[in-house]
Amino acid sequence: MALVRMRNAKGGNSTEIEKKIKRGHALRQGSVWRGYRGLVALLLVAVCVCRTWWYMSSVDSDITATLVSQGELVSPLPRVYTVPCSEDYENYKRYPGCTPHRCGRAVTDSVVSREEAQVLRRLAERGLALAGSEGGASILDLHSGALSMGKQFVNIYRYFGDQIRDVITPEDFQLYRDVRERIQTVIAETFDLDQTLMYLTKPTFFSRINSTAAKTQHDEYWHPHIDKVTYGSFDYTCLLYLSDYGSDFTGGRFVFMDQNGNQTVEPRAGRVSFFSSGSENLHRVEKVTWGTRYAITVSFTCDPAHGISDPALP
């Protein structure tokens, strides 16, 4: 009743009012749609974030096989996997008796004992405790003296002078030499080479990796790479692990990236993993998710011009 009276009272203005009401409806509908649009945009963003997260996690979870697990003991003979040598070798100078004629990867736990690995790990801990990068990987190269310090490197022999003798002893250098010799022998036996025609090459370094974010590109250790391309002189790469996957750290598995899937080597203290350095052995290291991972890279060249002597105090 009141409504009818109001309509009558407004009389001629009714169409104007109806228009306003319609406009109001339209505006309300618009704002409802805008509300929906906000929701849709939010959903789209969520979908994008989820897809990116799924992609990023799948990059680290696309492992197809474990070549050697941490818990196994590969002894007394190395476990060897041959792979066809890449065609790249045709573009490199050949050194008979050393250049790979058989390519592949191998793992052995009987060349370096766990006790020796522990001594080397303590050396790495002492050396790297002197400085270290701001995140990601830190390295200590006993040959050149390079030690990660913040975003750069220092030369430990110059920076710490004689004090470095309290950190690295003659016994440490002797152990490095012994281990290097044994590694050279097992590589020569495995790939049928003349070990007198193989030379230690640089860089040869201790690495320490933890889960902190890398601040510079050279502290990013997880990118897929080919050692012959990255380091130039490498013909045979060897990694000596100084800590245990699963108990000292998580993540950080070594991954061979093959066309038909990936193959992992799980680090174990004293484990020696070696392979021909060409593109038949594209690889990466998974990001470390917890703890600290120590390893030494000890590699060999066939080119005497790229050979170096064992590390020693200057």
Ligand SMILES: O=C(O)CCC(=O)C(=O)O
């Ligand atoms: O530490 C590792 O397992 C591998 C390191 C590596 O790929 C390299 O030093 O080129």
Ligand SMILES: [Fe+2]
């Ligand atoms: Fe590498």
